[in-house]
Amino acid sequence: MLKSKNMVLKIILLCLFLTTIMIIFIKIIKPKELPVILSHAKYVINVHDPREVVASREYVFIGYVSSIDGTEYITDDDDGNPKTKYSINVIENLKGELPIDKNIPITKTGGITRDNKNISIYDGDIMPEEGKLYIFAVITTKEGELHCPAPSSCILIDKSIEKIENTKFNLENAKKLVDKSPVKEKYKDAIKNEIKSIYDIREQKISRYDVNFQDKAAYETEDVSTENNNIVKENELITSIKETKENQLNTSIKEKYNNSFETTVINN
Numbered sequence: 001m002l003k004s005k006n007m008v009l010k011i012i013l014l015c016l017f018l019t020t021i022m023i024i025f026i027k028i029i030k031p032k033e034l035p036v037i038l039s040h041a042k043y044v045i046n047v048h049d050p051r052e053v054v055a056s057r058e059y060v061f062i063g064y065v066s067s068i069d070g071t072e073y074i075t076d077d078d079d080g081n082p083k084t085k086y087s088i089n090v091i092e093n094l095k096g097e098l099p100i101d102k103n104i105p106i107t108k109t110g111g112i113t114r115d116n117k118n119i120s121i122y123d124g125d126i127m128p129e130e131g132k133l134y135i136f137a138v139i140t141t142k143e144g145e146l147h148c149p150a151p152s153s154c155i156l157i158d159k160s161i162e163k164i165e166n167t168k169f170n171l172e173n174a175k176k177l178v179d180k181s182p183v184k185e186k187y188k189d190a191i192k193n194e195i196k197s198i199y200d201i202r203e204q205k206i207s208r209y210d211v212n213f214q215d216k217a218a219y220e221t222e223d224v225s226t227e228n229n230n231i232v233k234e235n236e237l238i239t240s241i242k243e244t245k246e247n248q249l250n251t252s253i254k255e256k257y258n259n260s261f262e263t264t265v266i267n268n
Contacts, residue, residue, distance in 0.1 A: 003105075009107045011205060014082045034117070034118055035117075035119070036119045037079070037120045037121075038122070039120060040122070041119070044056075044199040044201075047124070047151040047152075048124075050186060050187055051190045051193050051194055051195040052196075052200075054094075054194055055196045055260040056202070057095070057138055058138070058204050058206070059136070060094040060096060060135065060136070060138075061090050061094055061096070061135070061138075061185060062157065062184065063097055063133070064131075064133055065086060065088060065129060065130050065131060065134065066086075066128050066166055066169070068086055068261040071085055072084075072158075073105065076114075080120075081118055081164055081194050082125060083108065083110075083111060083114060084110060084150075085105065085107055086107070086108060089102065089103050090104060091115065091178065092137070092175065092178070092184075094184075095191050098210060099209065099211055101122065101171045104209045106138060106145075106146040106147065107126065107146070107147045108128065108153065109125075109149055109153075110125060110127055125153075130166075131166065132156065132157075133156075133178060134156055135184065135187050137153050138153065139204075140204065140206065142206070144206075155187070157177070157179070157232075158178075161177055218259065
């Protein structure tokens with residue numbers, strides 16, 4: 001009898017030990033606690049002017065982050081040039097027509113590096129957090145997918161709105177939370193007064209997730225190497241912008257962005 005009790009006690013202690021190890025492990029790999037590497041770039045638009053941002057995007061909408069679905073890597077180095085994959089529930093369209101109250105996949109520039117040691121994002125950018133509400137300003141890729149490029153592609157609706165658990169998400173309640181948001185009104189006004197950058201020569205196109213999309217054969221799936229080449233060319237274009245554009249980006253209207261990660265920042 002005594003041996004049985006000792007065995008039970010040992011099993012309980014082992015379970016507690018394993019649970020503690022798992023908690024520590026989860027905390028270690030939790031994205032918020034990874035150091036952030038900031039990348040710097042020049043852009044074909046003024047990313048600090050919402051009017052130029054929305055003019056350069058096919059879709060602007062309010063969305064709920066249903067889940068974070070992993071990371072894609074563009075290069076083979078330790079950084080990997082990550083793109084984070086999300087499932088977003090569209091609450092309200094501000095520009096373009098995406099299906100309401102339905103999860104759609106998007107990607108966002110930035111994320112956990114290939115070596116799992118850092119989070120790589122562009123200076124002034126944030127990464128959406130699961131369970132929160134954002135305005136998304138996205139482009140349509142060559143393959144018809146939706147992508148959030150660098151800064152100003154996702155804007156937190158309101159810091160005071162607490163994280164909403166997926167099982168508790170409700171479209172009507174979410175609409176009430178964002179209905180009188182100053183950020184929403186700011187972007188609605190920006191859409192009415194769009195400013196097209198003279199440097200933005202990208203051809204805009206309809207997404208395969210658009211409610212009006214009909215040509216299912218319009219986008220052919222390309223291999224990863226082709227996609228990588230396209231991204232490299234896009235980065236080359238960004239870095240070749242005239243120096244005069246850099247001065248525009250450093251004007252007094254530049255805002256200080258909220259960083260989603262409570263971490264030590266390492267400058268690249």
